[in-house]
Amino acid sequence: xxxSEVFRFIAEEEPLLMLHLGNFHYRDISTNDxxxxxxxxxxxxNSEKQxxxxxxxxxxxxxxxxxxxxxxxxxxxxxxxxxxxxxLISYQxxxxxxPLALAPEEYTEEENAGSIKTPEAxxxxx
Numbered sequence: 001x002x003x004s005e006v007f008r009f010i011a012e013e014e015p016l017l018m019l020h021l022g023n024f025h026y027r028d029i030s031t032n033d034x035x036x037x038x039x040x041x042x043x044x045x046n047s048e049k050q051x052x053x054x055x056x057x058x059x060x061x062x063x064x065x066x067x068x069x070x071x072x073x074x075x076x077x078x079x080x081x082x083x084x085x086x087x088l089i090s091y092q093x094x095x096x097x098x099p100l101a102l103a104p105e106e107y108t109e110e111e112n113a114g115s116i117k118t119p120e121a122x123x124x125x126x
């Protein structure tokens with residue numbers, strides 16, 4: 001995980017939450033290796049400066065290409081279809097959230113934080 005000083009500066013501002021818009025890690029795991037996905041998240045959370053920051057605030061997290069299947073994924077091959085299911089399982093295990101009722105390609109989440117409201121629906125990841 002990154003050791004940038006930016007994490008210390010963010011924590012010093014004492015924000016209500018961290019709205020992480022994806023690319024939590026850059027491991028680009030395209031297979032159904034659940035342990036590899038959980039290790040990638042643990043690598044970030046165990047990075048000293050990031051761990052200190054995340055311990056001081058709530059985290060609202062949305063995955064992006066590197067967290068999901070990698071930057072060149074289209075989720076069409078059998079490997080990527082299996083990887084998609086495993087990515088969703090790892091997301092549920094690593095990041096507490098409400099139960100997910102939709103299929104991975106249909107997933108949306110709406111959060112309210114003060115006057116900030118995320119989009120009601122996000123386009124499916126392709």
